[in-house]
Amino acid sequence: MTTYPVARLTALTQGYGGRRIIENLDLAIQPGVTGLLGPNGAGKTTLFRTLATIAPPQSGQLELFERPVTNERQARRVRRRIGYLPQDFGYYPAFSITDFVRYCAWLREVPSRKVDSATREALAAVGLADRARDRMKSLSGGMLRRAGIAAAIVGSPSLLLLDEPTVGLDPAQRLDFRELIRSLARAGTAVLLSTHLVEDVGAACDTVFVLSNGQVCHSGTPQQLAELALSTAPGDSPLERGYMTVLGNHRPNEGAAC
Ligand SMILES: Nc1ncnc2c1ncn2[C@@H]1O[C@H](COP(=O)(O)OP(=O)(O)OP(=O)(O)O)[C@@H](O)[C@H]1O
Numbered sequence: 350m351t352t353y354p355v356a357r358l359t360a361l362t363q364g365y366g367g368r369r370i371i372e373n374l375d376l377a378i379q380p381g382v383t384g385l386l387g388p389n390g391a392g393k394t395t396l397f398r399t400l401a402t403i404a405p406p407q408s409g410q411l412e413l414f415e416r417p418v419t420n421e422r423q424a425r426r427v428r429r430r431i432g433y434l435p436q437d438f439g440y441y442p443a444f445s446i447t448d449f450v451r452y453c454a455w456l457r458e459v460p461s462r463k464v465d466s467a468t469r470e471a472l473a474a475v476g477l478a479d480r481a482r483d484r485m486k487s488l489s490g491g492m493l494r495r496a497g498i499a500a501a502i503v504g505s506p507s508l509l510l511l512d513e514p515t516v517g518l519d520p521a522q523r524l525d526f527r528e529l530i531r532s533l534a535r536a537g538t539a540v541l542l543s544t545h546l547v548e549d550v551g552a553a554c555d556t557v558f559v560l561s562n563g564q565v566c567h568s569g570t571p572q573q574l575a576e577l578a579l580s581t582a583p584g585d586s587p588l589e590r591g592y593m594t595v596l597g598n599h600r601p602n603e604g605a606a607c
Pocket residue numbers: 365370387388389390391392393394395396436
């Protein structure tokens with residue numbers, strides 16, 4: 350059976366003003382969980398904003414759900430199928446968690462008859478059902494992040510874009526989060542997860558891309574990335590070492606793979 354990419358970028362060039370951050374990038378996101386690794390400033394958030402249809406490509410083509418997205422009308426149609434958790438997401442401090450997630454469901458055009466049940470399901474999925482009435486301004490960093498994840502998954506999007514979703518989560522919550530995204534993927538959601546926490550990629554992703562200077566310099570399974578490890582030191586994981594190899598930051602000083 351042929352599986353089509355959920356999202357495809359062809360010859361993407363993207364940037365800010367005259368500054369190019371991503372140039373001539375080809376990338377396909379398949380069903381399952383895909384990890385996106387890359388150093389600060391590599392262009393991960395820029396890529397997410399493009400996939401979320403917030404920033405139209407400066408040049409190149411974006412296809413989502415097997416259809417080109419070339420104008421605002423097409424973007425609006427696909428946006429309701431995309432859940433996006435930005436790195437820094439905005440909210441009204443006086444909203445309760447329920448208000449916040451309901452509001453995001455409304456923005457994503459979840460049918461009104463489904464909004465209440467979808468909100469309850471999303472809050473239960475992130476372990477916030479018993480905190481549903483708490484005000485957003487009263488939440489700890491980790492709880493705020495979980496509220497953001499609930500807002501991204503409400504209404505079961507087809508494509509879930511999570512930009513550093515595990516920042517601030519305690520270890521138990523990170524384990525729960527990994528299980529959550531694996532179960533969402535089993536249920537048919539394609540997940541793209543950007544993170545600096547390499548172990549999240551090893552534990553939860555089917556595929557991993559490494560982005561550096563706006564270019565994909567490695568794609569494969571986490572296992573394949575780990576196999577690129579050139580040397581290990583006590584406490585380092587092979588996946589971290591493989592990632593460093595790809596970035597050319599491995600020690601001792603050998604040639605860069607990227
Ligand atoms: N709104 C903006 N205006 C101008 N430049 C920007 C803007 N947003 C990002 N940039 C620049 O684009 C480059 C890529 O930024 P981006 O946020 O996409 O990287 P990133 O890989 O997500 O980084 P990090 O891991 O630090 O979040 C950086 O040099 C950044 O300074």
